[in-house]
Amino acid sequence: xxxxxxAVYLHVVDxxxxxxxxxxxxxxxxxxxxxxxxxxxxxxxxxxxxxxGPVEINSAxxxxxVPTPVHDLNVPYEGSEEYETPTAEMLFPPTxxxxxxxxxxxxxxxxDQYMPGGYAEYGMVSExxxxxxxxxxxxxxxPPPSPWMNQRPLGVDVNVVYEEAREEDGGGGMSQPQPxxxxxxxxxxxxxxxDPLNFLPNGYIPQQDxxxxxxxxxxxxxxxxVPKNSANEAHPETLHDRLNIQERRNADAIxxxxxxxxxxxxxxxQYDGYxxxxxxxVRTEDYNTPSYHVGTPKPTKAEALEDxxxxxxxxxxEDDDELDDLGRRDEETSINHLVLAQFEKVSRTKNKWxxxxxxxxxxxxxxxxxxxKANGEFDF
Amino acid sequence: xxxxxxxxxxxxxxxxxxxLDEMVSNGTLSPELAIQVxxxxxxxxxxxxxxxxxxxxxxxxxLHIYRFCDNVWTFTLQDAMFKxxxxxxxVRRVKIVACDSKLLTQ
Numbered sequence: 001x002x003x004x005x006x007a008v009y010l011h012v013v014d015x016x017x018x019x020x021x022x023x024x025x026x027x028x029x030x031x032x033x034x035x036x037x038x039x040x041x042x043x044x045x046x047x048x049x050x051x052x053g054p055v056e057i058n059s060a061x062x063x064x065x066v067p068t069p070v071h072d073l074n075v076p077y078e079g080s081e082e083y084e085t086p087t088a089e090m091l092f093p094p095t096x097x098x099x100x101x102x103x104x105x106x107x108x109x110x111x112d113q114y115m116p117g118g119y120a121e122y123g124m125v126s127e128x129x130x131x132x133x134x135x136x137x138x139x140x141x142x143p144p145p146s147p148w149m150n151q152r153p154l155g156v157d158v159n160v161v162y163e164e165a166r167e168e169d170g171g172g173g174m175s176q177p178q179p180x181x182x183x184x185x186x187x188x189x190x191x192x193x194x195d196p197l198n199f200l201p202n203g204y205i206p207q208q209d210x211x212x213x214x215x216x217x218x219x220x221x222x223x224x225x226v227p228k229n230s231a232n233e234a235h236p237e238t239l240h241d242r243l244n245i246q247e248r249r250n251a252d253a254i255x256x257x258x259x260x261x262x263x264x265x266x267x268x269x270q271y272d273g274y275x276x277x278x279x280x281x282v283r284t285e286d287y288n289t290p291s292y293h294v295g296t297p298k299p300t301k302a303e304a305l306e307d308x309x310x311x312x313x314x315x316x317x318e319d320d321d322e323l324d325d326l327g328r329r330d331e332e333t334s335i336n337h338l339v340l341a342q343f344e345k346v347s348r349t350k351n352k353w354x355x356x357x358x359x360x361x362x363x364x365x366x367x368x369x370x371x372x373k374a375n376g377e378f379d380f
Numbered sequence: 381x382x383x384x385x386x387x388x389x390x391x392x393x394x395x396x397x398x399x400l401d402e403m404v405s406n407g408t409l410s411p412e413l414a415i416q417v418x419x420x421x422x423x424x425x426x427x428x429x430x431x432x433x434x435x436x437x438x439x440x441x442x443l444h445i446y447r448f449c450d451n452v453w454t455f456t457l458q459d460a461m462f463k464x465x466x467x468x469x470x471v472r473r474v475k476i477v478a479c480d481s482k483l484l485t486q
Contacts, residue, residue: 004433007432008432008433011428011432012392012424012425013392015428016396016417016420016421019420020416020420024413027413029413033408036403037403037417040399040402041399044395044398044399045391045392045395048395050391050392316445317445336473337471337473337474337475338389338390338474338476339439339474339475339476339477339478340386340387340389340390340477340478341478341479342478342479342480342481343478343479343480344481346448346453353443353446353455355453355455355478357476359429359433359481360478361391361392361429363391364471364474365469365471368390368391368392369435369437369469370433371433371436371464372429372430372433372434372435372436373436373437374437374438374439375437375438377438377439378439378441378442378455379442380442380443380446
């Protein structure tokens with residue numbers, strides 16, 4: 001049977017070559033290339049052991065090439081001079097005898113870049129600080145930290161000059177909103193254009209920082225107690241003065257309410273991780289103990305069963321893929337056996353499979369077998 | 381005319397593919413001509429299997445994996461026995477790739 005397979009293969013080779021000869025000549029490649037193709041093809045098949053014949057032997061002798069040199073293991077190995085085993089002298093060359101004394105030399109600008117050959121590294125090291133001092137130390141310059149870094153970023157108008165009236169030191173811009181609001185009107189850089197005292201007599205304060213936030217109609221009805229600690233309140237003497245004071249108080253109450261609502265809305269929920277804890281302007285975060293669990297869901301088999309979903313069985317094909325990766329051209333023992341054919345019919349009854357194949361090539365146990373018809377019965 | 385390219389994965393097909401790869405790499409052959417060679421191989425191989433081969437084979441084994449995709453059946457058998465008029469072969473694991481024979485006759 002092997003000769004039959006070999007004969008069939010040779011017939012295929014001849015058929016392909018003969019039918020392509022005209023095409024090769026038309027293209028202009030020539031007959032020699034076709035012959036080279038045939039020779040190489042047959043040589044490879046002979047190396048695989050699928051064909052035999054006198055033609056292949058000749059081509060094998062022609063293409064065998066130079067045999068690889070064999071080393072005589074009975075003779076001790078003597079390497080060439082290039083590959084001598086390294087000695088201590090080769091690995092650790094003797095240190096130079098020359099150790100010049102450290103002499104403090106005056107350094108000129110740019111002079112440290114050029115060193116005469118006689119100086120060792122000691123001289124360079126000692127002169128480097130002097131050079132740095134001459135050329136300046138740009139890396140050591142640091143601007144002083146800004147005073148606003150210690151303060152809370154939210155709810156603070158950085159343009160406001162805080163008065164001494166506030167009790168806490170450093171941050172806490174909103175601990176006493178009432179005097180801050182007074183100052184807001186009195187001294188603020190943003191409202192230089194507008195005279196804070198010159199607002200409309202009906203208590204309406206034009207807003208210049210965007211659309212209206214809170215309706216003044218509903219808030220004006222609420223009575224918010226305003227501590228009487230402002231130095232701007234004059235002693236009411238006339239009715240007009242009393243009305244003015246009342247208007248101011250109403251305006252203050254409205255503004256306080258606006259600020260309270262803004263404070264409430266200023267607490268923006270954080271969705272991007274742990275609660276940021278600022279300590280002296282530096283965000284501190286302990287990665288070992290998360291404030292709340294943010295782990296990704298880990299599906300387990302139990303969960304899959306609970307959800308009534310079939311397991312994916314991802315590992316079922318691992319062995320199959322490993323065999324494919326090992327390749328099909330192992331000449332010693334073909335690890336991957338293969339059958340290539342056409343199917344005429346494939347049927348199944350319960351777990352019994354039946355198939356009818358035709359015109360197939362089989363590679364089994366390092367042998368090639370051809371068939372014109374095959375019947376298969378498998379149990380799943 | 382369409383051809384089945386699956387025979388290129390056989391021993392003879394792989395030898396031809398490697399030869400063509402070498403010749404295209406060193407510039408002896410153009411890629412277009414190499415593809416023509418492969419197509420002609422497909423036709424010659426199919427014709428030779430139809431006309432020059434007479435043997436029949438029976439296959440028995442445990443079906444481990446089956447797949448049908450793009451009109452191609454792929455079976456992976458375990459502990460399969462292949463019987464021929466002349467000999468029989470036993471393999472632990474074998475893959476069978478089969479194309480639809482009706483596609484060629486259309």
